[in-house]
Each structure stands twice: as C-alpha cells, then as structure tokens.
Amino acid sequence: MDKQRHAPRLDFTNVVPSNILQTIVIDLAFPYMLYPILTARMPLLGALGIVALFPIAHIIWNLYQRRMLDLIGIGALYFLLWALINDLVPASSLLQLELQHYTLPIALVGLLILLTHVVGKPLLFYIDRYCHAHSTAQNTAYNDYWQENATYRRMLYRLNIVWGVGQIIFAALLLALFRVISSDIYFTVALVASCLFYVIMAMWSVHYEDTYTQSTETTSNDDQKPYK
Known part of the structure; x- marks a missing residue:
C-alpha cells in the first residue's frame, strides 16, 4: 500500500485559510483594531472589557460547537490580562515596567508549558490537535493516537521541554539585557528580539516535526498520525 507523506503538524499552510485564519481575525485582529479606538473614548478598563468579549465569545462558541478550547482565544485573554495588570499596577520604575511587559509574561508561559508536561498531556499536544482536528471524532482519534504511539509522545514531550x-531562559536573558543597555533602546530591542525568538522557535519546531514525520514513513499506516 502506498504511504503518502504526512504534512508536519505545525505547518499551518493547511489550516490558515479556514479555521485558524477565522480565529485569528475574531480573537486578535478585531480586538487589536478596536482597542485604540475605545481607549480614546473611555477608561482603559472599560476598553479592555469590551475587546475581551471577542475571544470570550469565541471560546464559548468553540466549546459549544466543537467541544474544544479556543487556544488562540485563551492566548489573547492572557495578553489582555497583562494589559489589565499594567493598568491596575502602574510601573513605578523602569525595572517594574520591563518585568510586567516582557520577563514575567514570557517566563510564566514557559512555566505553564512545563507544568503541563508533568500534570497531564503536554501543551504541544493540545496545540497540535487544535490545529488539525475539527470534530469530536477527530479529537477522539488524536487521543487514541497519543495513547498508542510512543514515538509521537516522545516527540511532543521534547518539544514541550524546549518551548518551556x-x-x-529567554526571559532571563531579556532581564540581563535590561541591566546592561540603555533603557532608551531596550524596549525596542526587546520587542524585536521577542519576535525573532518566537519565529525561530516556530521554524525549529516545524523542522523537528518534519524529521519525525519522515521517520514515521517507515512504519505501518496504523502508526501514522490520523489527520494531516
């Protein structure tokens, strides 16, 4: 039987045109566009509450329609939470400003990823399933695949450790960088460095998953991933 090559799970080319693109528009694009308009007309707290309705509504809709968590919506709420914290706890120093904008948000995400590694399935499994499974039956197939395929589990555990x-480490490096360069340029450098970091991590993850996919081509079809 011919064995067709499966696309890497973190290759978003197969999902961006439909499900992921729609989610990005609702959870991220709409709130991002509305936020500056609302903050010009009302207190920051009210503006945050209104833009948060978009990801909250989409999370509820996904739970009702697909029985799945909207991970992009949860990520959007996480950033809105930090925007709320920054509003309620104004920075009294440049160090506090750096901690609230970069070091703490990034480090806490890394810690959360590592916690999922030890208390249940790694977060990367849920991201993988979220990107490619769009029905209850496909979710069940993913769960079965996780239980049955040890190679798949090892691959995601490794990815989870690297991301966590x-x-x-990156958050600690940003804090160290804050100590050695001028604050006038630090926040610009930190923004660019953060974008590059996540782009590089995503590219590496795709390459690593591609290596795993190629290795599974030598196994039986029963051991291959259920969905592209």
Whole structure:
C-alpha cells in the first residue's frame, strides 16, 4: 500500500485559510483594531472589557460547537490580562515596567508549558490537535493516537521541554539585557528580539516535526498520525 507523506503538524499552510485564519481575525485582529479606538473614548478598563468579549465569545462558541478550547482565544485573554495588570499596577520604575511587559509574561508561559508536561498531556499536544482536528471524532482519534504511539509522545514531550525551558531562559536573558543597555533602546530591542525568538522557535519546531514525520514513513499506516 502506498504511504503518502504526512504534512508536519505545525505547518499551518493547511489550516490558515479556514479555521485558524477565522480565529485569528475574531480573537486578535478585531480586538487589536478596536482597542485604540475605545481607549480614546473611555477608561482603559472599560476598553479592555469590551475587546475581551471577542475571544470570550469565541471560546464559548468553540466549546459549544466543537467541544474544544479556543487556544488562540485563551492566548489573547492572557495578553489582555497583562494589559489589565499594567493598568491596575502602574510601573513605578523602569525595572517594574520591563518585568510586567516582557520577563514575567514570557517566563510564566514557559512555566505553564512545563507544568503541563508533568500534570497531564503536554501543551504541544493540545496545540497540535487544535490545529488539525475539527470534530469530536477527530479529537477522539488524536487521543487514541497519543495513547498508542510512543514515538509521537516522545516527540511532543521534547518539544514541550524546549518551548518551556526556552522561554524561561529567554526571559532571563531579556532581564540581563535590561541591566546592561540603555533603557532608551531596550524596549525596542526587546520587542524585536521577542519576535525573532518566537519565529525561530516556530521554524525549529516545524523542522523537528518534519524529521519525525519522515521517520514515521517507515512504519505501518496504523502508526501514522490520523489527520494531516
């Protein structure tokens, strides 16, 4: 039987045109566009509450329609939470400003990823399933595949460790950088460095998953991933 090559799970080319693109528009694009308009006309707290309705509504809709968590919506709420914290706890120093905008948000995400590694399935499994499974039956197939395929489990555990530890180390490096360069340029450098970091991590993850996919081509069809 011919064995067709499966696309890497973190290759978003197969899902961006439909499900993921729609989610990005609702959870991220709409709130991002509305936020500056609302803050010009009302207190920051009210503006945050209104833009948060978009990801909250989409999370509820996904739970009702697909029985799945909207991970992009949860991520959007996480950033809105930090925007709320920054509003309620104004920075009294440049160090506090740096901690609230970069080090703490990034490090906490890394810690959360590592916690999922030890208390249940790794977060990368849920991201993988979220990107490619769009029905209850496909979710069940993913769960079965996780239980049956040890190679798949090892691959995701490794990715999970790299993403968790990597973000904690990167957050520490940003804090160290804050100590050695001028604050006038630090926040610009930190923004660019953060974007590059996540782009590089995503590209590496795709390459690593591609290596795994190629290795599964030598196994039986029963051991291959259920969905592209």
